[in-house]
Amino acid sequence: MNNPEKPMETSGQSSEADDITAVLSHGVGAAPADIDAHIRELAHQAAADSVSSNPPSSDETISSHGRWAAWQRRLPVAALLVVSAGVVTQLWQRPAEHRAIPAQDVSGLSVNAINEAAQGQGVLTERVAAARLATPAEGKGGAASADLDPSARLSQIFQTLEQGDQLDAEQQLIDWQKDFPSADVLELAARMTDANGLARLQSLVEKVGSRD
Amino acid sequence: MARLGSLKDSSLCLDDDSGGAQEDARCMQAWIGGDAAAFDLLHTRYRDRLWRYVRRSVNDEEQARELYQDVWTRVIDRRTDWQASGRFVGWLFAIARHRLIDHHRAQDRTPSISREIDVDGTVDLPSVTSIARPLTPDRCAELAADADRIEQALDQLPSAQREAVLLHHVAGMTLEEIGSATGSKREAIRSRLRYGVNRLRQTLGATRE
Numbered sequence: 001m002n003n004p005e006k007p008m009e010t011s012g013q014s015s016e017a018d019d020i021t022a023v024l025s026h027g028v029g030a031a032p033a034d035i036d037a038h039i040r041e042l043a044h045q046a047a048a049d050s051v052s053s054n055p056p057s058s059d060e061t062i063s064s065h066g067r068w069a070a071w072q073r074r075l076p077v078a079a080l081l082v083v084s085a086g087v088v089t090q091l092w093q094r095p096a097e098h099r100a101i102p103a104q105d106v107s108g109l110s111v112n113a114i115n116e117a118a119q120g121q122g123v124l125t126e127r128v129a130a131a132r133l134a135t136p137a138e139g140k141g142g143a144a145s146a147d148l149d150p151s152a153r154l155s156q157i158f159q160t161l162e163q164g165d166q167l168d169a170e171q172q173l174i175d176w177q178k179d180f181p182s183a184d185v186l187e188l189a190a191r192m193t194d195a196n197g198l199a200r201l202q203s204l205v206e207k208v209g210s211r212d
Numbered sequence: 213m214a215r216l217g218s219l220k221d222s223s224l225c226l227d228d229d230s231g232g233a234q235e236d237a238r239c240m241q242a243w244i245g246g247d248a249a250a251f252d253l254l255h256t257r258y259r260d261r262l263w264r265y266v267r268r269s270v271n272d273e274e275q276a277r278e279l280y281q282d283v284w285t286r287v288i289d290r291r292t293d294w295q296a297s298g299r300f301v302g303w304l305f306a307i308a309r310h311r312l313i314d315h316h317r318a319q320d321r322t323p324s325i326s327r328e329i330d331v332d333g334t335v336d337l338p339s340v341t342s343i344a345r346p347l348t349p350d351r352c353a354e355l356a357a358d359a360d361r362i363e364q365a366l367d368q369l370p371s372a373q374r375e376a377v378l379l380h381h382v383a384g385m386t387l388e389e390i391g392s393a394t395g396s397k398r399e400a401i402r403s404r405l406r407y408g409v410n411r412l413r414q415t416l417g418a419t420r421e
Contacts, residue, residue, distance in 0.1 A: 017409045019347040021381040023416060024268060024366075026356040028382070031263035032277055039284040040255060044248035046288050186403055198399075 154189055157204070158197065170208050173201075177208070236300035244291050255284075258304060265305065265383035269312050271363050279315060283308045302392025305379065309393060344413035355416055365415040373408035376401050381409075 153176055160169040176185055189201045236257075242250035262283065267276040286307050294303055347355070355362060366374055379385045379393065380401075387398050394401070 017346070017381065017405075019352055020377070020409050020412055022352050023347065023355050023362060023412075024377070024382050025264060027359055028264045028267045031259040031280065035277060035281045035284075036255065036259055039281065039288070040252060042285065042288050043243070043251040043255070046291065047243055047246045047248040047251065050244060050246045186400060 154193060154197075154201070158193075158200065161200065161204070169204060173204050173208055233299045233301070237296050240291070240294055240300055241296060244294070254300065258301065261383045261385075262304065262308060265378055266308060266312070268366065268378050268382045270315065275315070279308075279311055283311050286311065299389060299392045301385065301389050305383065305385065305389070305393035309375065344410050344417060347413060347417055351417060361416070365412055368415055369408050369411055372396075373404045373411065376404035377408040377412065380405055 153172065157169050157172050157176075160172060173185075186198070186202060186205065189198055193201070236254060239250040239254045243254070263276075263280055266280045266283065267273070270276050270279065283304075287304060290307070294300070366378075369377065375394065376390060376396075379390045380387070385393070387401050390396070390401050391398055396404075
């Protein structure tokens with residue numbers, strides 16, 4: 001294994017998980033040299049084209065250009081524009097977790113298509129990730145899933161816990177987990193609550209898990 | 213624009229990871245500004261990591277080769293979209309990740325919802341709450357000659373766990389780098405890795421029937 005950054009801090013069971021790294025990396029081999037040579041040719045040509053046709057005038061030109069950076073500068077703070085395939089959707093004053101969902105509803109774009117539109121730019125990454133988590137999982141549509149509100153669900157679980165009804169809270173969590181993996185439930189919760197709240201939910205997840 | 217063409221010694225970009233992100237950024241800026249050698253430094257640093265990630269993400273080598281080339285081609289085509297404020301490695305693997313998602317969708321291999329749910333132990337798979345022991349060296353050696361079994365074990369993972377495991381244990385990315393590529397929180401990534409590694413150990417540690 002020749003990873004520049006050695007896998008670490010992963011399993012919680014073993015500090016390294018070197019066994020998994022070794023097994024998964026075996027037999028994959030090095031990158032295909034013929035393709036790499038072709039890629040370098042293309043990259044070198046691109047560099048030459050940059051010099052001849054569009055020389056950047058300053059570092060600022062590079063760091064700030066890109067259509068998403070331009071869009072960001074034009075937008076009001078509370079607005080989000082999702083642009084893809086000629087579709088423009090404006091979202092106003094919505095909770096961060098939900099901003100990308102109406103982008104789907106209105107534009108008909110999939111989360112991945114929206115993500116693709118913002119690919120690599122960091123503009124929508126968090127919002128799209130949140131939407132992915134807040135959107136009922138694929139294939140689980142229907143009334144029960146369609147009206148899920150993660151924030152409300154989380155509040156309800158905490159409220160139930162505060163009322164001392166542990167079993168009811170666990171059942172609410174189990175219902176939630178029917179739509180999302182545990183890891184995603186925790187990730188979603190991390191966006192909506194503080195460390196104490198997250199720790200309480202984590203504890204509940206572990207209790208539910210221990211009964212499986 | 214600073215040019216890195218004279219930096220034939222790749223140590224500037226290939227040294228340890230401290231400052232690696234900054235050096236990557238300098239290489240990207242130099243390449244976009246017309247320095248071809250700067251791309252070579254980036255390419256040398258990441259080609260094997262990217263290849264391992266793509267190769268382990270698809271079961272067919274020819275498809276992996278095609279996808280690998282396509283990712284780098286997209287990097288070239290979209291180089292001016294890259295922002296210096298972000299990690300290059302995150303940007304690169306975000307492109308790879310999205311390309312693989314498109315590929316799996318086209319192949320109709322998107323993991324089923326049952327796989328997404330089975331992390332909760334609701335399907336007939338070993339419960340994630342039982343902690344699996346690390347694989348023994350002998351078992352690792354056996355598995356090295358059984359690529360199909362490794363692929364099957366990976367296919368049984370929920371997509372988020374599979375992605376985290378591949379990015380960390382195959383592509384060698386740190387949790388922060390995975391976060392920049394996927395938009396996920398560090399703790400969520402850690403959780404996915406914990407579940408994913410445990411599940412793999414359970415699956416791969418079991419003797420073949």
